[in-house]
Amino acid sequence: MNAANETANLPRAASGKPIKIGKWIDSLKASDVNQIWLELHRLVSSHPLVRASKRAGFLVEEGKYNAYTDLTQELFVALLSKDRFQHYLETGMSDVEVEAEISQIELTNMLTAELRKRYPESYRLARRVSTLIQTSETFKRFDNRNNPEAHRRLADRLYGLSAWQDTKTRRDVQEMDERVKAVPFYKRDTRMVGCTGDAQIVISNVELEKLIVRVFKAIDSPVDVRSLRSFVMSRLPIMDIHLVPVGGSGENEDDDRAPFEIADVRETPEDDYLRREGEAEAETFVDGFLSDLSKAVRGKVKQYDRIVNVLWHCYLISDGGTQIEIAEMLGVSDSLVSDYRKRIESLLQNLTFNGINEARQFEKALKKKVRGMVAEERVEVSA
Numbered sequence: 001m002n003a004a005n006e007t008a009n010l011p012r013a014a015s016g017k018p019i020k021i022g023k024w025i026d027s028l029k030a031s032d033v034n035q036i037w038l039e040l041h042r043l044v045s046s047h048p049l050v051r052a053s054k055r056a057g058f059l060v061e062e063g064k065y066n067a068y069t070d071l072t073q074e075l076f077v078a079l080l081s082k083d084r085f086q087h088y089l090e091t092g093m094s095d096v097e098v099e100a101e102i103s104q105i106e107l108t109n110m111l112t113a114e115l116r117k118r119y120p121e122s123y124r125l126a127r128r129v130s131t132l133i134q135t136s137e138t139f140k141r142f143d144n145r146n147n148p149e150a151h152r153r154l155a156d157r158l159y160g161l162s163a164w165q166d167t168k169t170r171r172d173v174q175e176m177d178e179r180v181k182a183v184p185f186y187k188r189d190t191r192m193v194g195c196t197g198d199a200q201i202v203i204s205n206v207e208l209e210k211l212i213v214r215v216f217k218a219i220d221s222p223v224d225v226r227s228l229r230s231f232v233m234s235r236l237p238i239m240d241i242h243l244v245p246v247g248g249s250g251e252n253e254d255d256d257r258a259p260f261e262i263a264d265v266r267e268t269p270e271d272d273y274l275r276r277e278g279e280a281e282a283e284t285f286v287d288g289f290l291s292d293l294s295k296a297v298r299g300k301v302k303q304y305d306r307i308v309n310v311l312w313h314c315y316l317i318s319d320g321g322t323q324i325e326i327a328e329m330l331g332v333s334d335s336l337v338s339d340y341r342k343r344i345e346s347l348l349q350n351l352t353f354n355g356i357n358e359a360r361q362f363e364k365a366l367k368k369k370v371r372g373m374v375a376e377e378r379v380e381v382s383a
Contacts, residue, residue, distance in 0.1 A: 075107055121199075122240050136209055141159055160216060
């Protein structure tokens with residue numbers, strides 16, 4: 001009967017099956033270090049935050065030890081240094097209570113502290129997004145409309161705009177990921193904040209809430225908190241730098257790690273000579289290309305000015321506008337701009353370079369030359 005009662009009182013997973021609980025008290029009383037280590041490794045391997053961090057690449061595997069083994073060792077040392085094992089025995093805690101404290105408190109605190117240390121901006125912004133969607137009246141929860149008492153982990157809860165109907169349909173995550181790319185990328189707010197004033201604000205709460213609204217409007221669907229944080233943070237200039245060892249002469253280096261040196265990327269005298277030679281040769285390509293461009297319009301000055309402008313706005317600058325906008329700006333038809341583009345692309349395809357460096361130097365020299373021509377034309381028009 002006692003065994004049956006203990007089985008009935010065990011924690012259960014969402015599927016209804018009892019969750020395995022380690023024999024912590026027996027192992028602690030017997031000082032069975034190996035068994036305690038195995039139980040800790042089981043907790044680490046099955047912890048949702050550990051698995052999520054590993055999938056996201058937050059846990060770095062180095063040498064011959066995997067991330068789970070390293071975390072287990074860190075957890076074991078942390079518990080031992082704080083005398084938690086002795087505390088469990090002295091307070092008469094049960095196996096279930098010991099497992100819950102280690103998994104839900106000790107391991108979770110250790111993981112969040114490590115994530116906060118390695119990725120301070122990502123961690124801070126993820127928490128701010130979670131707080132805003134829960135506290136602002138602009139947003140509401142969608143997964144508990146029929147059952148307000150339903151309990152669900154924050155990362156799995158569905159949120160959307162308060163103005164949306166409760167029956168709002170949900171889109172596929174891959175589709176939402178494509179749609180969110182339409183949201184503009186925010187500039188970094190460099191104001192310093194924090195107790196010591198050593199952290200940049202990145203984005204204010206007012207602007208962050210506006211960004212979340214823009215994300216929701218772009219994806220046009222309720223979304224779980226985990227995906228929402230990812231979408232929002234993909235539109236922000238987050239700079240989390242994680243330093244890792246790159247080798248050295250330390251005594252604790254892994255024996256099986258291949259030695260290597262950091263490459264010197266500075267320009268050598270030979271590279272400098274080749275670069276200058278490529279630049280000089282690229283300039284001759286530019287003169288020949290512009291000459292061919294003039295021949296393509298039969299040497300007519302007005303048509304040549306137009307085709308040069310099409311070259312500048314369509315190929316040499318990133319914000320030149322659409323083809324229709326360029327046609328309207330030049331006062332010509334869209335079909336004429338399209339014809340000029342075909343002629344330009346035909347001439348570009350006829351060019352041959354010995355390497356990528358020559359092509360890059362040609363692009364730089366062409367951009368410099370055409371910029372001057374376009375600027376001169378604007379001055380003449382103004383005069």
